[in-house]
Amino acid sequence: MSWLSRRTVLRGAIGGAAVGVSLPLLDCFLDNNGKALAATGQRIPVRFGTWVWGCGFIPEKWIPASVGSEYLMPADLAPLEPYRDKLALFSGFDVKLDGVANKPHITGCLGLRTGIPVPNEDVKAPTLDVLIGQAIGKDTRFRSLEVSTCGLKKSYSYHAAGSPNPSETSPAMLYRRIFGEGFQDPNTLDFQPDTRIMARRSVLSAITDDRQKLMRTVGASDRQRLDEYFTSVRQIEQQLDLQLQPPAPVEGFTRPASPEGDGAGSEMGQVMTTHRIMADLLAKALQVNQTRVFNVLFSDTASNLRREGETTTHHTLTHEEPVDASLGYQKEHSYFATESMVAWKEFLDALDAIPEGDGTLLDNCLVLAHSDCSIAKSHAVEGIPTMIAGNAGGAVRTGYHLAGKGDSIARLGLSVQQALGVQVERWGQLSMETNRTVTELVA
Secondary structure, rough: OOOOOOOOOOEEEOEEEEEEEOOOOHHOOOOOOOOEEEEOOOOOOEEEEEOOOOOOHHHHHHHOOOEEEEOOOOOOHHHHHHHHHHEEEEOOOOOOOOOOOOOOOOOOHHHHHHHOOOOOOOOOOOOOOOOHHHHHHHOOOOOEEEEEEEEOOOOOOOEEEEEEEEOOHHHHHHHHHHHHOOOOOOOOOOOOOOOHHHHHHHHHHHHHHHHHHHHOOOOOOHHHHHHHHHHHHHHHHHHHHHHHHOOOOOOOOOOOOOOOOOOOOEHHHHHHHHHHHHHHHHHHHHHHOOOEEEEOOOOOOOOOOOOOOOOOOOOHHHOOOOOOOOOOOOOOHHHHHHHHHHHHHHHHEEEEEEEEEEEHHHOEEEEEEEOOOOHHOOOOOOHHHHEEOOHHOOOOOOOEEEEEOOOEOOOHHHHHHHHOOOOOOOEHHHHHHHOOOOOOOOO
16 A cells, blocks of 8 residues: 555546545554654654764763663763663674775774775765665655765765765755755745756656667666666656645744855864754754755764864874873863764754654654774774664664674664665675664664
C-alpha cells in the first residue's frame, strides 16, 4: 500500500462527469508508533544529519565512567545534560586500518562514514549520508544541505570518489539558497507555479527521452558515467516536480529574516555565532521539508579554530602544546574540545525549539555527531567519540552510554542505515565489514 497517502483521492466517473473521493485518516498513514501526523494531517518525515567537529576529545572529560542509562555526564558533556534522554553516547568503537596507512584527520572521519579503511579523499563513495538520502530524501527540494561554520569550504559527504558535496560557509548565502528565489512558503494562500521551473522540467524530460538512444552508442565505461548522470537528472526532475505543486501547510512556520555578513572566519567566537545562525536556518529548512538530509561541519578535522587575537590554531596546539602536569592533558586543546560540545548542544537547541507533532523536530531526526580521531596528538582512530541525538520518530533508542570495546565503528553506520530504512544487511569492507546491528540502538 505504498501508493496510499493522506492526499490519495479515489477517482471515477458518474454520468460522464469526473468525481473524486478523499480518504479518511487510516492507520496505514501512521508510523509503527501511531504518532506520525502533524497538526496539518501530514505525515511527519524522518530526517538524518551529521555534525562533525575536529581533533577529537579529552577522554577523561568525555567518556562516562559507566555504561547504561545511569552514567554521570563528564565535564565536557555537562552542557548536554538537558538532552540526556535524547542522546546515545558511543565510546570504544574503532576504525580498523588493515595495514592501510592512517592519513591524519582523514582516515578516521571517512572510515567512519564509509565503513572502509581509506588512505585519502579518493574515498570509495558514497558516504552513509548519501545512502540514507537515497532512501528518505527523494521528496524534497534539496537532496541534501551541507554547511561549514568555520569558514572552510569542506565537506565529508561524497557521492563519488574525489567529489565531495560542497558546503555553504556564508549564512547569507545559505539563506538565499533555501529561502530566496524558488522557495514556496507553505502557508501562502496564492500559490503560483514558476513558469521557469516548468520550462526547465520540459527540457530535462526531453533529455531523458533520448537516454536509451545515446546509451546504445557508447562504450561500457561511458554507459556507467551516463547512468550516474541520468540518475542525477531524474533526481533534479523529481525536485522540480515538487516545486510545481503547492506545499503542505506547516503549523507554526514563519519565514526567517535574512542574516547579515558572510560568516567567514576561524576565531572561536565568530564561528560560534555563525554556527548558531546556520543551525537556526537549517532547522527552519527541515521544518518546511526543503531537505531531509544535512551535514554540518563545525570545524575541519584538522581544526583551524583559534582563540580571539591568537594565530595558533587548535590543530597546531594538539601537536605543540605540552601536557599540563597538574591536569594530565593539554589545557588549550581542552578549551576547544569543550567549546565544541557547547556548540553541539546549541545545535540541538535549534532542532528542539521547533514543535512538531506531539514532540519536537529533534524527536523526528537522527543526528550522528562524530570527530575524526580520539587522541588528536597521535591521530588515533581507535575509540572515535560518537553520539546520536533524536530518535527518528521512534526508530532508535536513546538515553544511554555504550562502550564498543574495540568493535568496528561500521556497526554504528550499519545500524543507522537500517533504522532509517536502507535495505542493507552487511556494510563495510575488510575487517570493518559487519552484519552486527547495534541492538541497543535500533528500536
